[in-house]
Amino acid sequence: MNWLDDVVFDERDLVTVIAQDAASGRVLMVAWANREALAETASTGQAVYYSRSRAKLWRKGEESGHRQQVKEMRLDCDGDVILYRVEQGGGIACHTGRESCFFRRLDGDSWRTVDPVLKDPDLIYRK
Amino acid sequence: MNWLDDVVFDERDLVTVIAQDAASGRVLMVAWANREALAETASTGQAVYYSRSRAKLWRKGEESGHRQQVKEMRLDCDGDVILYRVEQGGGIACHTGRESCFFRRLDGDSWRTVDPVLKDPDLIYRK
Numbered sequence: 037m038n039w040l041d042d043v044v045f046d047e048r049d050l051v052t053v054i055a056q057d058a059a060s061g062r063v064l065m066v067a068w069a070n071r072e073a074l075a076e077t078a079s080t081g082q083a084v085y086y087s088r089s090r091a092k093l094w095r096k097g098e099e100s101g102h103r104q105q106v107k108e109m110r111l112d113c114d115g116d117v118i119l120y121r122v123e124q125g126g127g128i129a130c131h132t133g134r135e136s137c138f139f140r141r142l143d144g145d146s147w148r149t150v151d152p153v154l155k156d157p158d159l160i161y162r163k
Numbered sequence: 164m165n166w167l168d169d170v171v172f173d174e175r176d177l178v179t180v181i182a183q184d185a186a187s188g189r190v191l192m193v194a195w196a197n198r199e200a201l202a203e204t205a206s207t208g209q210a211v212y213y214s215r216s217r218a219k220l221w222r223k224g225e226e227s228g229h230r231q232q233v234k235e236m237r238l239d240c241d242g243d244v245i246l247y248r249v250e251q252g253g254g255i256a257c258h259t260g261r262e263s264c265f266f267r268r269l270d271g272d273s274w275r276t277v278d279p280v281l282k283d284p285d286l287i288y289r290k
Binding site: 038039042052054056060061062063065066078108109110111112113114117119130131132137138139140141142145146147 | 165166169179181183187188189190192193205235236237238239240241244246257258259264265266267268269272273274
């Protein structure tokens with residue numbers, strides 16, 4: 037799969053990935069991927085990332101159920117950022133239970149939370 | 164300006180910034196910012212980044228004329244990615260003369276350029 041050779045990975049063999057809702061255009065989250073995560077995303081159509089904290093592949097939604105179906109993958113001009121255009125399962129991408137991780141807006145001298153919690157994280161991640 | 168204290172800068176004192184067209188929702192580009200770049204962006208309403216290659220502030224459009232008027236700044240849940248929602252001057256964010264830096268789409272086993280060049284870069288950056 038030579039398309040992976042066009043991706044410019046950093047010194048940790050990772051690339052930045054932005055997930056965007058394909059329907060609304062909302063920027064949902066930013067995470068990392070390695071070569072394996074990109075390959076699996078392309079082959080399965082389900083968004084896969086690499087979790088630096090857990091040091092392993094992170095199949096988005098494996099705990100929360102909020103999977104991302106990838107409609108399109110794009111690469112930027114420098115080759116070091118990937119865009120996943122997704123259909124967001126449950127309409128929730130953020131671990132806080134919000135649609136997007138970008139729920140704080142600069143308002144004067146402070147960040148103000150402007151998006152609602154759609155589902156209590158305790159209910160999303162209950163064991 | 165204590166809002167800057169909520170931003171999680173990396174070991175190089177930089178934070179990832181995504182620029183998104185506020186009207187179309189198109190993800191335009193990804194770059195870096197330092198504390199100074201964010202402060203100037205917030206105070207002037209014009210997108211400022213930090214150029215790693217040139218090791219200085221990069222006032223978007225200072226060469227190309229394609230400035231970005233920042234309508235909104237957002238911070239993600241981890242505090243380490245900023246979203247600029249912008250009005251893109253000239254409708255061109257990419258140095259290749261395209262609207263967006265994400266002009267290559269994965270098509271089978273290769274990246275295919277799917278967005279047109281709107282203006283010849285030689286005309287954008289002529290001395």
